Amino acid sequence: MSIMKLQAGQTAVITGAGSGFGLELARLGAARGLNLVLADVQQDALDKVYAELSEQGAQVVALRTDVSRAEDVEALAVACQERFGAPNIVINNAGVAHGGLIWEHSQRDWEWVLGVNLWGVIHGVRVFTPLMLEAAKNDPTWYGHIVNVASMAGLLNSPNMGAYNVSKHAVVSLSETLYQDLALVTHQVHTSVLCPHFVPTGIHQSHRNRPTELRSEGKPTPSQIIAQAMSTKAVTSGKVSAADTAKRVFDAIEAGQFYVYTHPQALAMVKTRMEDVVQGRNPTDPFEGKPEIGESLKKALRDAMS
Numbered sequence: 001m002s003i004m005k006l007q008a009g010q011t012a013v014i015t016g017a018g019s020g021f022g023l024e025l026a027r028l029g030a031a032r033g034l035n036l037v038l039a040d041v042q043q044d045a046l047d048k049v050y051a052e053l054s055e056q057g058a059q060v061v062a063l064r065t066d067v068s069r070a071e072d073v074e075a076l077a078v079a080c081q082e083r084f085g086a087p088n089i090v091i092n093n094a095g096v097a098h099g100g101l102i103w104e105h106s107q108r109d110w111e112w113v114l115g116v117n118l119w120g121v122i123h124g125v126r127v128f129t130p131l132m133l134e135a136a137k138n139d140p141t142w143y144g145h146i147v148n149v150a151s152m153a154g155l156l157n158s159p160n161m162g163a164y165n166v167s168k169h170a171v172v173s174l175s176e177t178l179y180q181d182l183a184l185v186t187h188q189v190h191t192s193v194l195c196p197h198f199v200p201t202g203i204h205q206s207h208r209n210r211p212t213e214l215r216s217e218g219k220p221t222p223s224q225i226i227a228q229a230m231s232t233k234a235v236t237s238g239k240v241s242a243a244d245t246a247k248r249v250f251d252a253i254e255a256g257q258f259y260v261y262t263h264p265q266a267l268a269m270v271k272t273r274m275e276d277v278v279q280g281r282n283p284t285d286p287f288e289g290k291p292e293i294g295e296s297l298k299k300a301l302r303d304a305m306s
Helices: 020-031 043-055 070-083 107-138 162-185 203-209 222-236 242-255 264-279 291-305
Strands: 011-015 035-040 060-064 089-092 144-149 189-195 259-261
Touching: 011 020, 011 070, 011 107, 020 035, 020 043, 020 089, 020 242, 035 043, 035 070, 043 060, 060 070, 070 107, 089 107, 107 144, 107 162, 107 189, 144 162, 144 242, 162 189, 189 242, 222 291, 242 259, 259 264
Parallel strands: 011 035, 011 089, 035 060, 089 144, 144 189, 189 259
Antiparallel strands: none
C-alpha cells in the first residue's frame, strides 16, 4: 500500500472544527502548513478558529455547515474546490451525544443523533470521495485520505447510550466498507476510523447546538438525566487530550493505519464482546470489572422508574 505523506500546501477539510477534536486537528493542520476548509454548525466558534489560524498565516476557508444537511456539505465541497481544488484530507469529525434508555429516545432524538453522527459522515464520504478519486486519476503522484470519527461506542454497546451507540457502530461499518471499496479501485486514496474513548472535548454539551425543530417536546426522562451526568463526568475526567488525539490522527494518516485508538486498553472489552459474538454467548456484563458502577446505575434507574 502506498503511504501518504503530509506536506505543506495540501488541503484538509475538517467538520466540527469549532471545538474538541476538530479544533485541535485544525490547529495541527495549520502548524503543518495545510490549507484548511473548516466547517461547524456553531458560527461564533467557527469565527474564532478562523481568526486564530488566519492570524498565524494559514490559508483558511470557514463555512457554517450542518453536516446532517446534504446541501450544506455539498456547498462545503464547492467552496473547497473553488479555493483549493480537491482536498487531500477529509476528516468527518462532527458529532453529538445523547443518552438514556433506548426506548425512551424520541423520534426527534434519533433524527438529531443519526443526522449528525451518521448522515454527516455519509454526506462527507458521498460528496468528497469522487473529487478525491478524480484528482488521483488525473495525477499519479496525488494522494488522499479520509478519516471518519466514530467512537469506542462503535465497537461496544454501553447501556443507557442507545442512539449514540447505534450511530457510531454504523460509522465503523461505513468506514470498514469504504476501506475495502477504495482498495478495489485505487492505491492513492485511503481511509481511517478514529475510535476515541473518553477525551475532554465538550461533546457532553452538544445539546447546545441542537436545532430547535429537533428538540424534545417534553422534559428529559430520568434515564436521560442520569446518562447526561455520567457522560459529563466521564468526558471531563479523560486523561488523553484532544490535542493528543489530533496528533494520533495525523500519525495514522502517514502510517496508513486504519483503526485509530486513544485508549488501547479499552480493546480488552472489545475482545470480550467479539468472543461473545463468536461463541454465541449472551453479552457480557459491561460492568464486570467495576461492578459498583453497574449496581449504582441499576439502582438509580430502578429507583427512578418505581
